[in-house]
Amino acid sequence: MRAGVRASTMRASPMAIRPMASATTPKKATAAAAMQQQPPTEMFDQPFFPDEPYGPIVRTSIPGPESKKAIAHLDKVFDTRSLNMMANYTKSLGNYIADLDGNVLLDVYAQIASIPVGYSNPSLLLASTSPAMASAMINRPALGNFPQHDWAEILETGVLRVAPPGMNQVFTAQAGSDANELAYKAAFMWKRSQERGGADVPFTEEEMSSSMNNALPGSPHMSIMSFATGFHGRLFGSLSTTRSKPIHKLDIPAFDWPQAPFPALKYPLEQHIEENKAEEQRCLDEAERVMTTYHNPVAGIVIEPVQSEGGDNHASPAFFRGLREITKKHNILMIVDEVQTGVGATGKFWAHEHWNLQHPPDMVTFSKKAQTAGYYFGNDELRPNKPYRQFNTWMGDPARAILFRAIIDEIERLDLVRNTAETGAYLFSGLENLAQRFPGEVLNLRGKGQGTFIAWDSPRRDEVLKKAKGVGINIGGSGERAVRLRPMLIFQKKHADIFLEGMEKVFSS
Ligand SMILES: Cc1ncc(COP(=O)(O)O)c(C=O)c1O
Numbered sequence: 001m002r003a004g005v006r007a008s009t010m011r012a013s014p015m016a017i018r019p020m021a022s023a024t025t026p027k028k029a030t031a032a033a034a035m036q037q038q039p040p041t042e043m044f045d046q047p048f049f050p051d052e053p054y055g056p057i058v059r060t061s062i063p064g065p066e067s068k069k070a071i072a073h074l075d076k077v078f079d080t081r082s083l084n085m086m087a088n089y090t091k092s093l094g095n096y097i098a099d100l101d102g103n104v105l106l107d108v109y110a111q112i113a114s115i116p117v118g119y120s121n122p123s124l125l126l127a128s129t130s131p132a133m134a135s136a137m138i139n140r141p142a143l144g145n146f147p148q149h150d151w152a153e154i155l156e157t158g159v160l161r162v163a164p165p166g167m168n169q170v171f172t173a174q175a176g177s178d179a180n181e182l183a184y185k186a187a188f189m190w191k192r193s194q195e196r197g198g199a200d201v202p203f204t205e206e207e208m209s210s211s212m213n214n215a216l217p218g219s220p221h222m223s224i225m226s227f228a229t230g231f232h233g234r235l236f237g238s239l240s241t242t243r244s245k246p247i248h249k250l251d252i253p254a255f256d257w258p259q260a261p262f263p264a265l266k267y268p269l270e271q272h273i274e275e276n277k278a279e280e281q282r283c284l285d286e287a288e289r290v291m292t293t294y295h296n297p298v299a300g301i302v303i304e305p306v307q308s309e310g311g312d313n314h315a316s317p318a319f320f321r322g323l324r325e326i327t328k329k330h331n332i333l334m335i336v337d338e339v340q341t342g343v344g345a346t347g348k349f350w351a352h353e354h355w356n357l358q359h360p361p362d363m364v365t366f367s368k369k370a371q372t373a374g375y376y377f378g379n380d381e382l383r384p385n386k387p388y389r390q391f392n393t394w395m396g397d398p399a400r401a402i403l404f405r406a407i408i409d410e411i412e413r414l415d416l417v418r419n420t421a422e423t424g425a426y427l428f429s430g431l432e433n434l435a436q437r438f439p440g441e442v443l444n445l446r447g448k449g450q451g452t453f454i455a456w457d458s459p460r461r462d463e464v465l466k467k468a469k470g471v472g473i474n475i476g477g478s479g480e481r482a483v484r485l486r487p488m489l490i491f492q493k494k495h496a497d498i499f500l501e502g503m504e505k506v507f508s509s
Contacts, residue, residue, distance in 0.1 A: 044419045048490045049094030049118055055498050056096070056472020057104040064101030084109075085474065092119035095488055095495050097474055105469065106498055109476035113308070113340050113486035116369040117410045127406030136399040143172070143395040144388075154398055158405030162343075163376050164350045166360030169383075172374040172396025176339035176367035177233025180302065182390060183363045183375040184224050184237050187300035187333045189384045192220060194331075199385035223257040223296040224335075225287070229479070230262065231309035232302055232337055241302050244310040244479070258294040260287035262307060263315045267444040280319040288326045300333035300362070305351035306447075308340040311479020312455030314446050317355040324357050333362040335375075343369035344411060344489045347421030347451030354450070369489075371407065372400035416489035417451075424451035427485070427496040431456065434500065438507040452491055455484040464506055471502040 063071060067086040074080055085105075091098035095118060097107040107115075117124065127133060132150075141148050159170050171186070173179040193199050204217075211218025226232060226241035233239065234248060240255040242248055263280045266272035291298045303323065307313040327334040341351035343366070348354055352361060360378065367373035374396060384390050411417060428448050435442035440459065447454035458464050461481045468475045478484040487495065 043415070044422060044492060047494075048414055048492065052094040053096055053104050056106050056502070057102065058470065058472045059102040062099065062101075062103055062105075062469045064099065064103065066100040070100055084476075085469070089119060094118040094120075095491055103472075105472050105474040106495060106502070107474045108485050108487040108491070108499060109474050110486055110488050112368070112476065113345065114368040114371075115488050116343055116371075116407050117414075117416065118488055118490045121410065123410045123413075124403065124406050127402060127409075130402075133399060133402050136397075136402055140394065141398065142393050143398075144391050148398055151398065154401050154405065158401055158408060159370075159372065159374070161405075162349055162408055164338075164352065164360065164364045167364065167376040167378040169378065169380075170374050170376050171390065172372060172401065173367075174394065174397070175233075175373050176337075176365065177235040177238040179339065179365040179367055179373040179375050180232045180241070180335070180337060181235055181237040183335045183365050184241075184300065184302070185390060186363065186375070186377070186382050186384070187224065187335065188220070188222055189389060190333065190382055191222060191297075191299035193381070193385055199381070221256075221296045222299045223255065223294060225258050225260060225291055225294070225298045225301045225332075227262040227287075227303055227307070228259050229310035229313055230259075230302070230304055230307050230337075232304075233339075244307075256296055258290045258296075258298065260290045260301075262310075262313055263319060265314060265316075265446075267446055269448075276316070277318075280315060280322070283315075284319065284322045284326065287323060288330075291326065291330055291332055298332055300335050301327060302335040302337055304337045304339075305341045305346070305354070306450065306453055308484070309478055311482045312446060312453075312484050313479075314450070320352065320355045321357060324355075324359060324361070327362075328359060335363045335365065336361040337365050339365055339367045339373075340486075341453065342366045343407075344417040344420050345369070345451055345486065346453045347417065347424055347449070349417055351450070351453070369407070370404045372397060372404045411489060414490070419492065420451040420489050423491055423493055423496055424454065425449070426493050427452060427491075427499070428454055430496060430500040431503075434503060434507065437504075441507040447485075452485055452487050455482045457481045458483050467506045467509060468502060471505045473499060473502045 063086060070086050071080055071083060086100055088098045088100055095106055096104050097119065098104045143151065155170060159172065160168065163170070171182055173182055207218040209218070210216060224241055226243060228243050230242065231244040232241040234242065236252070237255065239249060239252055240257050243259055261283045263276070263283045265276045265279065269276065291301065324334055336352050338350055338352065343349065346354065350364065352364065362379065362382065363375045363377045365375045431442065431445055431454065435445050435456070443457040443459070445456040455478065458481055461477050461483055464483060465475055465477055476484055476486060
């Protein structure tokens, strides 16, 4: 259905990005037309950003002298120890990130997978300088108490226009960790309401008074089950479900919540079919055992479609379908964390759409490329039985929701999810070729059929990332040894070629 808007607008506005007024055409209106008129894929050969540099420009080592000065200045007032690169965003355009020394790098990391449609995108500039945006910025509403008059319309024409199948409501949030924690809270309230006998059964005096002491029965011993090597954020609740690296968790008190193993698949997949199937079954069996036996009963599970921060770990659609069946069987909620996978990068708008689930997940969380955050759901029972149980001052941000709407418009106008699927296939085959030529450099290449959500393991990962900057490419890592690609949705074949040439230089060095 989403292709509908894309198909018609592609024809009207050929190739190059031009700022467009917000095209909030309801998707149903053009869906049928789109089915019949898929635009030719050659459209993706036209530049989305005609003014982008032809390729990376590397003038100095990185950081160069100007960047070093700026970093030293910043370090006096702000911790720079996690700094990757000092950037100049006013000079960054499309797929290219600029620094302070005249270096311009092809960016396949994109602010930790968070820039969807290019730096300095003119359509987003237009949306962010509109009177509606200005009002949202300077008159920020406390949405739970004083929602603005057009909040429903902003949601319906934006965030909810791309709601995953089976979902028609959203609880908006500030960031990915926040979205996950809100989803966990919704899961606990739902579970307790069920145990209590329904939403109309009042809380007991004992529940109310014990909750003030963080004690039973008001503060119940329940849990959210997550998966080994998963990442769901760094606030207290989300951090308890994060299992990627000790450095994230050390010294922080954690909830007594369980984890299950995530499949460790062997690559290439075609050569390890039976082994991988057995590994996924082992993990499903263990997940079911944990879900049904953990001493703090499991209200919900949380899982990423591709474990991202934890090293780009994939599992098959069959694994996720199996998990969904188990959660249904035991009346446990399934929360799919699409904070990193969502908004097109896997070649579908939501990565879990690759799974063909019989029953949609109960909640889907999002942030990053959406530039806003929250969780989607479809079951009315996931709304707590009383107001103020799920509440905070802002409860989201109309300015960011307007921006997400403009991003969606741009994705549809340029058919960027399909572009990502096609560019991803091209990029993957280029990487397969490199893997054959440099078998010691590209191990466990993964992400086939998953758009540009591609990664491989590297025995000298950090060196590769550093050397890539020297050939004009900004790449990120994940886990202990993965090189992860997270280009924007405007990444095209010509960018893939530049990337592949650059990597060849790095591998040969
Ligand atoms: C899958 C996933 N969930 C949650 C988060 C946390 O999001 P945030 O950093 O916006 O709190 C991240 C961040 O990388 C993520 O990748």
